[in-house]
Amino acid sequence: MESPYDPRLTFAPLTLPSPVNVYRSSNGAPGPNYWQNEASYELHAALDTAAKELHTDETITYTNNSPDVLPSLWVQLEQNIYRKDSRGLLMSGGARRGRRANAEPVAAAPEKTTTEGYEFDSVEIESGKQTSKADYIVNDTRMQIRLAEPLRSHGGQLKIHIKYHYQIPGVWGGRTSWGMSKQGEIYDMAQWYPRMCVYDDLRGWDTLPYIGSEFYLEYGHFDYFVTVPSNMIVAGSGELVNPKDVLTKTEIDRLEQARNSDKTVYIRTLAEVNDPASRPKQDGTLTWHFHMDHTRDVVWSASPTFVWDAARINLPDGKKSLAMSVYPPESAGPDAWDKSTEYTKDTIERFSKHWYPYQWPAAVSIAGFSSGMEYPGVVFDGITDKGPFFFWLTAHEFGHTWFPMIVGSNERRHAFMDEGFNTFIDIEESAEYAGGKYGPKRDSEYSAGGEPPDMILKVLDNPDAPTVMAPADAYPMQLGHPVSYFKGAYGMVLLREQILGPERFDWAFRKYIKDWAYKHPSPSDFFREMESEGGEDLSWFWRGWYLNNWKYDVAVDKIEGSQVTISNRGQLVLPTTVEVTFKDSTKTRVKLPVETWLSKGTYVWTLENKTPIASVVVDPDHVLPDDNRSNNEKKQE
Known part of the structure; x- marks a missing residue:
């Protein structure tokens, strides 16, 4: 043909x-004049477990490194996806988009699947020595702040002060939620603060609404303070700054032991979960302070029911980090979350050695109801995860550290640079962990x-x-x-x-x-x-x-003596191996370069070996996406 x-x-x-x-x-x-704006955050959050609300006082320090003067600023308001009039809900006909936990809570909130999103108590702009009420509008999951005085280019800086609160979604929240495990509540707190949209050299303000897909964020430094009931353990992105305020001496000592141990060390054991002595005080609240540098986001999780373990991560050039896991008692098991820290440690070490060193002080795996989701230094996985699936999931979610947490591509526009790159590097971890x-x-x-x-x-x-x-x-x-x-x-x-x-x-x-x-x-x-x-x-x-979605289809058309005719019947080209088996059982291979098809669709190969041919097959190892394998082989009668 x-x-x-x-x-x-x-x-x-x-x-x-x-x-x-x-x-x-x-x-x-990056070019010689590449620039990037910076957004740093100070956040003081208080968790109201009775009302299921988060109240936060936020300060954003925004630096305009661009060559452009900015008359306004755009801020992402991702909690607004849970409003009943959100684009994300309306476009899907009322069905909630996004992830759902792979374990149902023991006792869930009433079946309400919307909130009012962010509710602002105040929004102010601090520029120089002046602080004034902000002029802003809210549109779906974005806020535009219109500045009285434009922000100057090449290093202009201001601060945005926002006081807000919101209703925390139940398990239906997907990437952020609260739910009840067998022994206590778990709060997975992500997309929990208004954050700056990216202003870049490609399209200025990138204001794609949050309707289900992931994120595009600026880098900066984070200090965040989380006030929770004193019986709770909090795990979050970055370094715990004040362990003496929120941990017992025993837990502090064990944490130090874990920093120097390749084997998993329990910071809070299964037996201690219900022991009041595992908390430094028995009533009121405690404030946990975390710090993280050079990151695009932070998240945290809180629960009174967490088991907590950790081990050292060995990084290139003698540097170290800390692998940690927190999970409810029902998640424990030798084929389940008992292995979480080991999987985390191995994944971070292997990807650091092969691709780029991990830069942050900790890598934390959290079992909760917002499972299968990744953030800088933290992943949320499922309470019932176990077996090979749990290993693959851990490796995949921590692989996202490299794409897009370190290499900060735009997930809402180019998912292949996030999920595709990460799925690719997963192959190596699966092939090498524990000898495959x-x-x-x-x-x-x-x-x-x-x-x-x-x-x-x-x-x-x-x-x-x-x-x-x-x-x-x-x-x-x-x-x-x-x-x-x-x-x-x-x-x-x-x-x-x-x-x-x-x-x-x-x-x-x-x-x-x-x-x-x-x-x-x-x-x-x-x-x-x-x-x-x-x-x-x-x-x-x-x-x-x-x-394009072009097909690859290379066929063996005919064999005439020592000549083989091969044709390209698709539009995609790839280097293609052709194997010839001779009637004396010997074989020869050639790898046809893509230039074979530079000007024609048919290729005639004249073999130097004149031994009669028994058969010819293209892609004998089945490594190419051939659309029709029925034409890949021809046998000589």
Whole structure:
């Protein structure tokens, strides 16, 4: 048959979405004039467990490093997604979007699935020595503050003071919630404070509303103070600054022991959960103070029922961090949360060694009702998690430390730079932990000798499927994972294993991570860096795999003597291995480069070996996403 492949489409010149300029260089690295604004926070929060409310006094210190004078500021109000008139609720026909815990609470709140969102007691602007009431409007999950005096460029700074409170969602809240475990409440507090929208060189204020997909945030420094009932343990992002105020001497000593132990040390044991002596006071409240530098977010969780354990994380260059886990008693078990700190430690150590060193003082895994969600230095997982799934989940959620917590891409616009990159690095952790005990993890590559994941081929075959470049909220529910997670990750597998090879890929990807650590890369920056450092023009791959859902289909057409004719019947090209088996049982292989299809759709290979051919097969190892394997092999009668 005549090949439908058109090389003029595949190899046409490609203009990437974001141009090269003084802010973003042609080699994919930040440009000589790259700038980024900064948002630092001081937060004083009080948890009202009776009313299920959080009351907070917030100060945002915002620094405008851009070359632009800013007449207004935009602030994200993500709690407003729970309002009955929110875009997120209305667009989904009243069904709550987002994650739900994998364990139902023992006793839930009345079935109410909306709140009033943020309720502001005051909003003020402090500029210089002047503090005045802010002129602001609220639109869905955003607030615009209109400044009486514009904020100057190149280092202009002001403070925003916000006093607010809100009703804490129940388990239906998804990424933030409260629920009742068997022995006590657990509060998972995320998206708990108004935070600055990003102002960048790509589009000015990025004000995409929060309707279900994740986040895009500025970096800064955080001091946050959480006042809770004295019987509660609080786990949060960053370093606990005041352990003497909130822990017993025994717990402080055990914590110090854990900092120097590769084996898990219990800070608060299962037997101590109901022992009043495990808390420094028996009534009233305690205020926990945490600090975290150079981060884009902080979260925390509080419960009277937490078991707490920890172990040392060994980082490159002799540095250390602390792996910790908190969980209710019912989560304990040798195949369950008893292993959490060990999994956390191993994941952080391995990814730090292979890709980029972990920078923060602690990595905390928390069991609660907002499971399967990641934040800087903290992950929320499920109370009933156990077995291989719990290992995979821990590795995946902590893998997000690198994407997008360290490499701060825009999750709402480019989910593949978040979920796809992270799913890709998960493969390594599953393959190496405990000699591959939980491997292989095959979300994104072939099983040995098997077929590619059905979800990926279904995406390539589905005319309605969005591309990898689609905004995260635009994915239909059934295609979100196949596109952003699995196709995104499989693209990385193809880049590393088939196109660049591990040596070139690892060098280029490590440089990309280092260059964009705590910065805001675009897809174009990633594409350019992988090309420049990988030493390959990859425009054909970006166009076929990312900008389109093109199919790959290479077929063996005929065998005539020592000549083999192969055709490309799809529009996607990839380096392709062809194996010839001769009738004397010997074999030979060739890997056809993508340039094979630079100007034609049919390739004739004349073999030097004139021994009669028994069979020819393309992609003999099943490592490519071939859309039709029935034409991959031809046998000579």
